[in-house]
Amino acid sequence: MxxxxxxxxxxxxxxxxxxxxxxxxxxxxxxxxxxxxxxxxxxxxxxxxxxxxxxxxxxxxxxxxxxxxxxxxxxxxxxxxxxxxxxxxxxxxxxxxxxxxxxxxxxxxxxxxxxxxxxxxxxxxxxxxxxxxxxxxxxxxxxxxxxxxxxxxxxxxxxESYKEESHFNGLLEYPQYTRPRVFNGLSVPEVLLSGNHQKIQEWRKYQSLKNTYLKRPDLLENIQLTDEEMKILKKIKEEFDRK
Missing domain, CATH: 3.40.1280.10 (SPOUT methyltransferase, trefoil knot domain)
Known part of the structure; x- marks a missing residue:
């Protein structure tokens, strides 16, 4: 270019x-x-x-x-x-x-x-x-x-690490953590330490949708979610709308 x-x-x-x-x-x-x-x-x-x-x-x-x-x-x-x-x-x-x-x-x-x-x-x-x-x-x-x-x-x-970043697929990125495992009494989510890649991917998908719903809900109006993502989003809405 x-x-x-x-x-x-x-x-x-x-x-x-x-x-x-x-x-x-x-x-x-x-x-x-x-x-x-x-x-x-x-x-x-x-x-x-x-x-x-x-x-x-x-x-x-x-x-x-x-x-x-x-x-x-x-x-x-x-x-x-x-x-x-x-x-x-x-x-x-x-x-x-x-x-x-x-x-x-x-x-x-x-x-x-x-x-x-x-x-x-x-x-x-x-x-x-x-x-x-x-x-x-x-x-x-x-x-x-x-x-x-x-x-x-x-x-x-x-x-192609950019494909995991905010906005590339229309959603905000999931939270990221690094060492130390515990900082000022705050721990890294256990699922990220589990070594279970499927569970980690599921957690990241949930967190990505949650971040988008809470911080930039307008983005959800412009993307086509899968059936699985729609179910996750419904669960997130129910969880946070009760608060």
Missing amino acids: RIDVLTLFPEIFTHFEEWSIIGRIIDKGLVTIRKINIRDFSEDKHKRVDDYPYGGGPGMIMKPEPIYSAIKEVKSDNSKVIYLSPQGKVLNQQLVNRLSKEEHLILLCGHYEGIDNRIIENYVDLEISIGDYVLTGGEIPAMVLIESIIRLLPGALGK
């Missing part, structure tokens, strides 16, 4: 690329991340990339010409152009799964009061938001999107 990040602040991504799993995925050659400085495509002698909004209003708007030239420089037939925007589709695991199968992503990071809408309407394939709040620019959302995608690439994580 190739990811091109169009930004006014490419230096922000320097340590991001070296960090933990992301650095290892890059070292394996599974993804190439390039930072493209939009300012390099400005034809203004002062490399200006913004201007006042037509109709008045606060702040500055990123001009269309440098952005268009930057997109044109890196875009190919298999590219998908994504604008990180608070007005975009809210990022979720299903969208991440779909984007992880793309060959080339171009991530456009806005700044100031945003970008000229002619770019969004004519040269952007998808707008993505990481939540219903506003940040100064699109760089941090771009990092969130990059990490969420590249960790799903084949060979990125050992034994």
Whole structure:
């Protein structure tokens, strides 16, 4: 996979690329991340990339010409152009799964009061938001999107461990424990120490459904549960609705 990040602040991504799993995925050659400085495509002698909004209003708007030239420089037939925007589709695991199968992503990071809408309407394939709040620019959302995608690439994580994580199958993950066995008088659930893998899987399924029901019940509206999972969920509801 190739990811091109169009930004006014490419230096922000320097340590991001070296960090933990992301650095290892890059070292394996599974993804190439390039930072493209939009300012390099400005034809203004002062490399200006913004201007006042037509109709008045606060702040500055990123001009269309440098952005268009930057997109044109890196875009190919298999590219998908994504604008990180608070007005975009809210990022979720299903969208991440779909984007992880793309060959080339171009991530456009806005700044100031945003970008000229002619770019969004004519040269952007998808707008993505990481939540219903506003940040100064699109760089941090771009990092969130990059990490969420590249960790799903084949060979990125050992034994596809992401399939056990929250949201991958629509549910929240079960609780996790490690040594010591007893901490401040609090013990690890006995079933996890039993060595009975079937019982452990049953416990994890129950806990995953319980976590989802108690913390994010809205997720249950959007997934298709098996008959077994429906029975478990009914038991959980009966247990906690009595409290």
